[in-house]
Amino acid sequence: MRLIFLCSLLCAATGLCAQKTVTAVDELKQFYNINELPAYRSNTYAAQVSTYDTTGGNNDGFGGQYSFIRRNADSSLVIFDVKGTGVVNRIWTPTPTTDTLDFYIDDAKQPTLSINYMDLFSGKVYPFVQPLCGNQVGGYYCYFPILFQKHCVIVSRGKKMMFHQIGYRLYNKGTIVEPFTTNIGDDVKNALNAISGLWNSNEVHKAKAIAASNAGTKITDTSFSIKPGDTRQVFALNTGGRITGIEISPSSSFASLYKNIIMRVFWDDEKLPAIDCPVADFFGFAFGKPSMQSLLAGSENNICYSFIPMPFDKKARIEFSYVNAKDSALASVGLHAKIYYTLQPRKADKEGKFYAYRNSEKTKDGQPHVFLNIQGKGHYIGTVLQAQGLHTGMTIFFEGDDSTVIDNTMRFHGTGSxxxxxxxxxxxxNRWDSKMSLPLHGALDYSLAFARTGGYRFYFTDKMSFEKNIYHSIEHGGEHNAVPGLYTSVSYFYCDRPQQLSSSITNENTKVYIPDTINIYPQFSSVEIGSDMNIKTVWDNNDIGQSFDITAPDNGMLKVNLGDIPAGYYKLFISYAKQPGGCDFSIWQRQTQIAGWHSSSANDKQKVKDMFAGDIHITELNNAATIQFKTAGEANKFLWIKMMLVKK
Incomplete structure (x- = not known):
């Protein structure tokens, strides 16, 4: 009896008797059991090792100086060395090689895993398979959990590494884990199949799967009409529960340059809304168009959807407001809202409430754009960002690094936007050159003409947990936050307390910015090429990208489509190079000549920047400009650098 009593005291003091061993399946379940997203991972340490330039410069991997921790005697490179009990939960790189990576887990003298670096992402080596591992939009990513009890070291057998980020989490002291092994059991295989089944579903199937996973799911359907100045309540509940899904249709109602319909969500007796955001921004529209189809939120089948679980204690309310715009004639809109919910209240000691913070601003010189800066306990689960440069040209504002200070310690520092x-x-x-949507991340847009882009990323096993505070930001420009832009971000997070965050919704920051000066670069232009034309892309103008080196026949033509340019009257300018063998050229709009004939011939190569060519009227049905060539013998070359349109 006394022995049993002493054992009971020991168990109570250490917590060892009831402690569950953390396995790979426990981590993998979080990718398909979305209900766990609000749960705290208390007293764990989320952090990252990356190749960022520690001097504050922009050499975040190009030269490789900051791409390893130390070089071993055999010239192999240690790129990760962390002690404690934890898990590697994300490996990202845009520069994988065919060199071997060795993973040393705990006290192993020999590598627990030796793998071709590329095969962390290729799908050729199990369990590093899609959709958890893969490559798109220019990056290679691996989310398969690699657990360790005491120590994890990753060594590259190559002579040079470039860009990478390795995310990890250290568990509470005393946690027992099942360290990574190459012997993959059926439970892991079943978990990977469950992830694939959910992630590859469309919006309708996701909704059914998530609703089915919540016992007692209820649904409210509300159709309503809303006009400027109106506020319409679509959901109210005066008891504890959790919202498990929000669907708003038709999503085409929000595809506009004006983001005037605002969604507000209130929890309990909090004075400020937990969500106060234009519908378009919350659901991942970019610059007036639907652009996101992630696992958690987006728009698909003409429906805006969110399956982010949102638990609350006593009451909840959802409403939509239609704000006036001073320079737009706005019409009444008919909408339909479907809300999925249960009557299971928040577990206050284990779960946070959901909040979303929108920050829309003209960036400040020398200061980063702040995603989130709050006090409290919780975790960060997602970012949606639209970024547009205020200067025409290459999107160099996207050279900026993200960084995150958690509980007053720098934990994450990235290598580029x-x-x-x-x-x-x-x-x-075929890298970061257009919109593309994946379950956890994607590109929202890419346009050199409008100097704009954007992206999104959601966090599951790698959610950034904080006990006291979090400061999460991103630079605009490679150094010193010196490239001006318009940044609009939405940050998704859970917290134990309401935050005094004002979204500052104004006429200015709910309208998509269209610049008066628009540059058309060969690199991403939509062109139609006439007969017998030969075109090579060349790096002849590094500040804006690639140019077209054209060899043309007499009367050859290159038609440049301008369908994305807003209708209106413009002055058209062209940049090109005079060079030996240069031909004559003119610019036409269909069969109307808008520029006289000019020679591009010269004894020595010289660039001609922004030469005025003529006026052009772009309409919905007449939206192209054609460069036409006159050649004679070897005088048949033309180097096109760009076109520029300036609104009259």
């Missing part, structure tokens, strides 16, 4: 969104290499073909 598209890197933060699991992408890489903006302005390169």
């Amino acid at each position: 598209e890197d933060y969104f699991n992408g890489g290499w903006y302005a390169l073909l």
Whole structure:
């Protein structure tokens, strides 16, 4: 009896008797059991090792100086070395190689895993398979959990590493884990199949799957009409519960340059809304168009959807407001709202309430754009960002790094803005060059003409837990926050207390900015090429990307489509190079000549910047400009650098 009593005291003091071993399946379940998203991961340490330039410069991996912790005697590179009990939960790179990576887990003298770096992402080596591992929008990503009890070291057998980010979490002291092994059991395989089944579903199937996973799911359906100045309540509950899904249709109602319909969500007796955000921004529209189809939120099948679980204590209310715009004639809109919910109240000691913070601003010189800066206990689960430069040209504002201070300690420092969104290499073909949506991350847009882009990323096993505070921001420009822009971000997070955050919704920051000066670059232009034309892309103008080196026949034509340019009257300018063998050229709008004939011939190569060519009227049905060529013998070359349109 005395022995039993002493054992009971020991168990109570240490917590060892009832402690569950953390396994790979426990981590994997979080990718398909979305109900766990509000749960705290209390007293854990979320952090990242990356290749950022520690001097404050922009050499975040190009030269490789900051891409390893130390070089071993055999010239291999240690890129990760963390002690404690934890898990590697994210590996990202835009520059994988075929060199071997060795993972040393705990006290292993030999690598627990040796793998071709590329095969962390290729799908060729189990369990590093899609959709948890893969590559798109220029980045390679791996979310398969690699657990360790005491120590984890990752060594590259290559001679040089470039860009990477390795995220990890350290568990509470005393936690017992099942360390990573290459012997994959059926439970892991079943979990990976469950992830694939949910992630590859469309919006309708996701809604059914998530509703089915919540016992006692109820649904309210509300159709309503709303006009400027109106506020319409679509959901109210005066008891504890949790919202498990929100669907608003038709999503086409929000595809506009004006983001005037605002969604507000209130919890309990809190004075400020937990969500106070234009519908378009919350559901991942970018610059007036639907652009996100993530696992948690987006728009698909003409429906805006969110399956982010939102528990509350006593009451909840959802309403929509239609704010006036001073320079737009706005019409009444008919909408339908479907709210999924249960009567299971928040577990206050284990779960946070959901909040979303929108920050829309003209960036400040020398200061980063702040995603979130709050006090409290909780975790950060997602970012949606639209970014647009105020200067025409390359999107160099996206060179900026993200950084995160948690509980007064720098935990994360990134290597570039598209890197933060699991992408890489903006302005390169089939990399970060257009919108693309994946379950956890994606590119919202990419346009050199409008100098704008954007991305989103959601966090599951890698959610950034904080006990006291979090400061999460991103730079605009590679150094010193010196490239001006318009940034609009929505941050998604859970917290134990309401925050005094004002979204500052104004006429100015709910209208998509269209610049008066628009640059058309060969690199991403939509062109139609006439007969017998030969075009090579060349890096002849590094500040704005690639140019077209054209060899043309007599009367050859290159038609440049301007369908994305707003209708109106413009002055048209062209940049090109005079060079030996240059031909004559003119610019036409269909069969109407808008520029006289000019020679591009010269004894020595010289660039001609922004030469005025003529006036052009762009309409919905007449939206192209054609460069036409006159050649004679070897005088048949033309180097096109860009076109520029300035609104009259």
